[in-house]
Amino acid sequence: MRYGYFPGCSLTSSAKEYDISLRKVTDKLGITFEEINDWSCCGATSAHVTNHKLSAALAMRNIMLAGQQGLDNIIAPCAACYNRLIISQNEVKNHSGIRKETEDLLSVKFEKDLKIINILELFLKSGLNKITEKRKRELSGVKAACYYGCLLVRPAAITKFDDAEQPESMEKIVEATGAYAVDWNYKTECCGAAHSISRRDIVIDLSKKIIDDAIAHGANVLVVACPMCHTNLDMRQRAMKRKYPEHKNFPVLYLTELIGLSLGMDEKDLGIDLHYSNFKYADTLMNNSAKG
Amino acid sequence: MTSDILKDAKKLQTSFIPSGNFKESFKEKEHDKNISIQIHERSVEDEITERTFQDVSLCYQCGKCSAGCPVRYYMDIAPNKVVRLIQLGYYEEALNSDTPWLCAGCLACSVRCPKEFDLARFMDAVREIALEKGVEIKQVNILKFHNAFLDQIKNHGRSYEAGLVADYKMKTLDLFQDVDSAPGMFLKGKLILLPHNIKNRKEIKRIFKKTSGKN
């Protein structure tokens, strides 16, 4: 089984740290993958909200390339990419019209059936005990609110890996690192990523509610698995403060970064210093650990 | 207020009474010069069904979609009402609404709909049709953002924030909106200034060209 890697645009720029930490962590856990050659953008929200054919073609181009490269799986760490790829693939599978159209557009025939997997599936599959075994740092004081966002588990009929309303897979991973996962309400509420730039007002409100609920349920860190979520929840905190003066900065980590920390890696190595909010994550969390 | 109510009453009359057929009555409106959208033989409802593979009449207007929609508070009309307008043939009102543009595509509605109606997909189709019919989009920044984003992909194969933000700001002339993030990103080395061009940009261009044609 050869894993393909589709980083997606964000992981090459604004979410570099996600890419960095993912590579570091998987390396340590002995998971290997190959980047898809000459991959292009999945089309993201902008394509499917304005032009469905374009969206299907952009997504399928990458799946096709991976197939040609001899890969069996595609890991898409960005929840939005994951969602676009799996939905487009599903559509092509179920509607011969779209299939034909897209095949014609790309001048190929879709033959290989690649499995698109998200970051949670990757860790669940590769064995949580590996994380537990290789744990170096004590994270028992970490109270994580696992934030799935909207696109990771929906629609469950297509993603087929966790419950759409009360997902638990990220909690399982977080608990494998020795951290504690809190039960909270906004696991799957949308942060409005699609409007991150064009309607910042909306995004700030939505993200604020998410952070507040995490705090209300005793979390001391938000754990995310999507660059868009991270951008909104981390980078927008300054704007949030402007609108809601009582707001206090709150740490937001990528799941891979949390795993990396538990494996004893250095914050800088994991790229955590690239976060917008300047936290000494490891210290803060360790202090909390000390406090219990 | 009063006048609005009267307007609505009038609309009901033209829509319901003369033909008893919503699609027909919409065609009658063709002569109305105030209407900016083109009317095709095929009704908007049929087009949506064709594009989304689902019948609009499935929706029984329970409102569960709107109840759980994260951006509901910012919309001019509730998501379920957009479906209602299409069901009854008020295409103009539906296509002119902000709601489809504000929809963040989060799928909360689709996964909870008791009738298994994929409303997010429906919204995609409404937007597509509105664009194709040349409806004036009120959420202009949202559209401009999408266009800026797609331009990036069209030209480079991937998007990159610096170009995206620059392009978007050119398009919207809103130069100061993101000041609190862009410099920081730049300093942290995350806002890459040069685009990453993929090799096979020709193919991407071709895809864009071929899909840009109206249906």
Place this chain on the structure above:
Amino acid sequence: MDKQNWEPKIVAFVCNWCTYTGADLAGTSRLKYPANCKLIRVMCSGSIDPVFILKAFERGADGVLVSGCHPNDCHYNAGNFHARRRWDFFHKLLDFIGIEKGRLQFSWISASEGKKFADVITKVTEDIKAMGQFTSYKKMNSEFTVDFPADLAELEEPVLQESFDKETVK
């Protein structure tokens, strides 16, 4: 018999509870439809054996109609579903042995649908007329059918034709 005067011969297998009664209603309502189709009454459309249809074709029918109760209305609850299922299969078989699908038609007519009965018979008759006489039945592979019991196989071709013709001449 010259082609001009050719009238299609159509057999309809109908269930006792719905379609047969629907045909009765067409009668009481004095609706008119062509006289080409003769009904064979069975208790339930579920009991119609594909062999009956092959036999009908073998005996010179140009078309066959099968009609029973609407889904969920079957007097016996599920018979018509069985009929339906058998049909999907049988239609394929017909195709395979070279009988045009339109020669065999299927419909649901309830006891209160006299009008529908008349309409269906009219339509089927027209369809079959348009298809022309069905001559290829002889080619039918006998392995798909069972033999008529001996005395029936030898049953004379309908006497009525000749004698009737004779009488009209007279």
Place this chain on the structure above:
Amino acid sequence: MKIGVFVCHCGENISSTVDCLRVADLCKSYSGVEYSVDYKYMCSDPGQKLIKEAIHKYDLDAIVVGSCSPHMHERTFRNAAVSAGINPFMVEIANLREHCSWVHDEIEASTRKAIELMRMAIEKVKRDKPLTKINVPVTKRVLVIGGGIAGIQAALDTANAGYEVVLVEKEPSIGGHMSQLSETFPTLDCSQCILTPRMVEVHQHPRIKLMTYSEVERVEGFIGNFKVTIRKKARHINEENCSGCGLCITKCPIKKKAYNSFEEDLAFRPAVYVPFPQAIPNIPVIDETVCTYYKTGKCGMCLKVCDREAIDFGQKDTIHVADVGAIIVATGYKLYNIEKKSEDSIYKGYGEYGYGKYRDILDGLQFERIASASGPTSGEIKRPSDGRVPKKLAFIQCVGSRDDSKGISYCSKICCMYTAKQAMLYRHKVHDGEAYIFYMDIRAGGKMYEEFVRRAIEEDKVKYIRGRVSRIYEENGKYIVKGEDTIAGMPVEIDADMVVLATAMIPQDDAGSLARKIGIPYDKYGFFNEAHPKLRPVESTTAGIFLAGACQSPKDIPESVSMASAAASKAIILFANDTLEREPVVAKVNEDICAGCFYCMKVCPFGAVEVKDVKDMNGIVYKEVAYINQGVCQGCGTCTATCLSKSIELAGFNNEEIFAEIAAL
């Protein structure tokens, strides 16, 4: 064989478009036809006389009448034939009126068709065989399965008509769901108060044999002659000795290990218990799964305190057999559970409402218990989590109902009403409380029902909000209910103290397996199917098995009771004769050629096909063949068309007869 042919003019109804004389003449030329005649009114007395005389005079074996539809006068002509000594099934009717003269105008074409129809009938009648009606004896005793209000009513009605009843209830007490209800719409009378007298009446009725804590294991036989096997589960209490003093219950040290299912898990019960104080019979049951004695062999506290020596730890299940002539199924319903039970269940559960993780989100029956004076809170409305009186209550209708994606597509029919009732009860009990009801439509079709709902709104100021709720979650001890008011077009959020879900009424878990055991069909949800949705709503499609109450579809009490009385009267009608006469149109297997594939068994809608052993001369079974129970077979013929080896014939419509009709064309 000598056949007589009779062509009727029906006044001018037939003869105006069919040349009857010519038809009769031509028929004479067909082989086997001994006599052929036309006449103005065959069905009239002189017409029938004509037939009878011809039968005698020409010594006819069979007759064909060309007349109106067999649905009109088949019986008339059969009777005429019988009185002249011919078997009634040696009569065939050619439908010359409804199917010919009335629907065609051309004389030539109609006459031609009439001749063909006659010929088909003549060829068929040649192959007809004399058949005799089937007589089956009737056992005048009825089995009622399920002791809810429907089963109770059915049992009382049949017993009061003078027949014996065996009432089987799987729980330790009869009463069903009605015994759990607080007050009942639309009159708000106390459920227990009206139910208990009936339960007592059942208990004391000399003709009702009550078997609680029992289940039907097997049903064999057919209408009038069922043999049922019943398993009486061990109560571990000797029913004869027990006086119902309840001492064992009060002394049992196990107090909090078992949820009290009568209280919908809102309370606990001891290991030895009666479900509720008014239980009938008032005899406890020991729950082996929690009782200390069964775990450690110790305790035996109940044994010590019972001075009537009624405790019997060694008691075993017993098997009982009863012969009955009719069965009334009244097994009721259960409520949809918002917790996801399993991946492949058709009920997907409501994660967005918290999958039942919040203790103050209740279903309808739980609220009934909380509102009931005999319930865990003695009728005071309190939150299960902290016992506080909720000041804001949200009700959500149609949970699981009308939901293709998570529940079932149908409307549960009663929840609009019980929600209105519950909101009203709440407002009566908590005067400063607010009640909100999220609904999609109000279905209040019934006597005084709409008025009842309006009363909730107008007098009790219950707020109805039209729209389905999308999510419920907890925030600071309140439950945030996110909805949309689709009438106002505005989003709504209610911070409720307690939420009541009007969850769907669905069939009992074992409905499907029970149906298969007793041989009745059920729909895709598990509700038992009626024989005809309008005209035979209380009969199952299996002769002699009747349905009552919510096991057939969601129903309220008035409907369940009317259905029960109707089912009882169907059984009583059956018992009005000592034997049953049935049309002989039934299927029969030719055992010599049956291949034993049992496809017929799979398709028979009535479960009439059984397995029969064929033995050789030494009594050794050498093959299994299909055997059709003539008491059960309804004569649809589905099996005949299914049987690949053509081993089944339907009397009166056998292959030969139909081939003859085809060949005659």
